[in-house]
Amino acid sequence: MRVSLGEVGFLFSAALVAGALNSVAGGGSFISFPALLFVRIAPISANATNTAAMWPGTIASTVAYWREMKTPEARRLLPPLLVTGLLGGVIGARILLRTPEATFMRLVPWLLLGATLLFVASGRITKWVRGRSGHAHGQRMLFAGVLLLELVISVYIGYFGAGAGILVLAMLALLGVENIHAMNGMKTLLVSAVNGVALVLFIAAKVIAWPQAVVMLVGAAVGGYAGAYFAQKIDPRHIRRLVIVVGFGMAAYFFIRR
Numbered sequence: 513m514r515v516s517l518g519e520v521g522f523l524f525s526a527a528l529v530a531g532a533l534n535s536v537a538g539g540g541s542f543i544s545f546p547a548l549l550f551v552r553i554a555p556i557s558a559n560a561t562n563t564a565a566m567w568p569g570t571i572a573s574t575v576a577y578w579r580e581m582k583t584p585e586a587r588r589l590l591p592p593l594l595v596t597g598l599l600g601g602v603i604g605a606r607i608l609l610r611t612p613e614a615t616f617m618r619l620v621p622w623l624l625l626g627a628t629l630l631f632v633a634s635g636r637i638t639k640w641v642r643g644r645s646g647h648a649h650g651q652r653m654l655f656a657g658v659l660l661l662e663l664v665i666s667v668y669i670g671y672f673g674a675g676a677g678i679l680v681l682a683m684l685a686l687l688g689v690e691n692i693h694a695m696n697g698m699k700t701l702l703v704s705a706v707n708g709v710a711l712v713l714f715i716a717a718k719v720i721a722w723p724q725a726v727v728m729l730v731g732a733a734v735g736g737y738a739g740a741y742f743a744q745k746i747d748p749r750h751i752r753r754l755v756i757v758v759g760f761g762m763a764a765y766f767f768i769r770r
Contacts (some may be wrong), residue, residue, distance in 0.1 A: 515724060523547055524727050524731040527547075527735060528734055528738075530566070530728075531733060532738055534736060534739070535736045538631070538755070539675070539755035539759065540732070542759040545559065554613055560714035560720050561728070564711055564729070567707050567708065567711055573700040574697070580691070580697040581697040583691065589689070590702075593698075596666065597669075597702050597705055598709045600664070600669070601707065602710070603663075603670065604669060605671070609713065626675075628759030662680075666702075677703055680698075680703060
């Protein structure tokens with residue numbers, strides 16, 4: 513699939529902004545996924561291409577947190593969580609690949625709206641997660657119930673995934689994980705693994721638009737580096753507000769477009 517010079521500039525710029533947003537406040541997919549739709553990439557291919565473009569960034573984050581995941585608690589919890597997550601990622605990706613393009617396009621505004629609302633609530637969820645740190649263990653969900661919850665979250669990640677990181681953090685809090693740095697590390701590892709197995713299926717199904725994916729991968733990498741550099745100079749609250757406005761705006765656009 514050939515990409516015009518104008519599309520290269522547009523996709524690179526969108527990925528640049530998305531990578532910067534992910535490094536500061538999250539929500540980059542609200543920019544990168546619609547950008548692919550705007551250049552006439554089919555909806556399912558756009559979703560798979562967005563996964564391919566953003567995945568290396570989550571791998572980099574996982575490496576950065578690797579030392580934080582060497583706690584006995586993380587070593588105990590990660591194996592079953594990874595197995596369940598990989599299973600959910602496969603299920604979600606297979607559902608996506610079997611979804612008719614027209615049906616997925618009708619779901620897009622609802623998915624964007626749901627992810628934006630989740631992003632709006634993420635501050636309160638994060639405060640609750642942090643509030644558990646250092647506290648004695650109270651009543652917890654049965655581990656089997658948490659694994660079922662993770663399966664559902666992982667299916668969502670494999671299918672669409674925007675805003676799912678905050679759900680993973682909340683799930684880890686339910687398991688009684690108390691170190692917020694370990695939680696962030698486990699979250700990035702789990703999300704990377706689920707997206708990775710979904711990506712394998714997308715590659716096998718040949719639904720990724722590779723020229724666009726490569727352009728966006730480079731843009732996201734540059735944006736992520738720049739975002740991390742300037743993060744200390746920018747109030748994250750302003751970035752969060754921008755992400756929320758963009759998320760609601762994109763959802764409204766696709767509702768109207770239907």
